[in-house]
Amino acid sequence: MSSSKTTKVTETGEGTTGAGSVRLDHVTHQYGRRSETFTAVGPVDLSVPAGEFLVIVGASGCGKSTLLRLIAGFEHPTHGSVRVSGIQPRPGEAAGVVFQTPRLFPWRTVQGNIDLALRYAGVERAQRPRHRAELLARVGLEGVGQRRIWEVSGGQQQRVAIARALAAENPLFLLDEPFAALDALTRERLQEDVREVTAQTGRTTVFVTHSADEAVFLGSRIVVLTKSPGTIALDLPIDLPRGDIDAGQLRNSTEFAELRAQVAHAVKTTAA
Structure with missing residues (x-):
């Protein structure tokens, strides 16, 4: 099965500077000052072609939300560069953002x-x-x-x-654990809605979660972060049907179960 193949972190080529594309070059982000600095994430090299649905997954505190804020332009990296559609992102202009709370x-x-x-x-x-x-x-x-x-x-x-x-x-859509506080049934329904909406609009999407199940259901590609400071431990393409397919049938498929197990194992291993 091609979807179980692990790829290198940085991918270059067509689509990496188009509308909605994201590129992180040698990005590290720190909080604090002088001797009290804390490295939250990095170094990270990552390219997200226009139109891709990337899911960033990892244990709590690994830097997922920090990466999303850097892509949104809410913060600037301590080292390295972030580019959205080929330019430095500006808050409120680079992307539409959905947070954990509405x-x-x-x-x-x-x-x-x-x-x-x-x-x-x-x-x-x-x-x-x-x-x-x-x-x-x-x-x-x-x-x-x-x-x-x-x-x-x-x-x-x-x-x-x-x-x-x-x-x-905006050609870029960012979501930071938007369904974490919802009940399981509502969460699944909204996952299906986001999957459909992003397919209809064709927007590049970066979605943050700690759930392997959610990551595999939504993403066309999954990046797993190590524990803090977050670096990329796994970069996994997801080769599952993304057209008109029954969500229950997809979730119950053997391919889905295998990918979910692979992502869950990577999250558990890197968090140890």
Whole structure:
């Protein structure tokens, strides 16, 4: 099975400087000052071609979220360089970002939160209702636009956060353990939604998780980080069907089970 083959960390070639592509060259990131510095991640070399769905997986504290913040432009590496679409990322411009908690405005309605994102994305007022309706339909929230944030479930709030992140036409989509606080059933449903949405939009996606099951279900490629400071221990292409396929059938397949076991073993080994 070709999907069980381990590849080298750095991949170069076509697609590494296109819209939505990500490139990390010799990246190390530290926190603190002088003798109290703590290296959170690195050195890391990584290229993500445009259109790929990369999942970063590893034990808690290995630097997954730090890498995502560097890609989003929220932080700058201590050493090395980060490029998104060939340039240094700027926060709010490089990517649409979804966090572990929705971070919505509770005093606004569902559609009010999305309208605000559309306004910041530069969508004209007259065009916002159409774009909003498209986004709500894309994340399965038709008919709930008038509800306040506190009137919808946790899973629906994360759907709003996803729609808000998609409001700007950024070619890069970043998600930092967005389903960690949800129940198992809601989590699986949202995994299926994200898989479908990213396939429809064709956006480059980087998704952070500590779950081997989630990583294999979502990713077209998985990177496993070592314990802190996080470096890449495994770079694994995922050769599973990504078209119109039953999610239950995919999760129950032998190929899925083998890949999940391989990723789980890598996470456990590197965390030891």
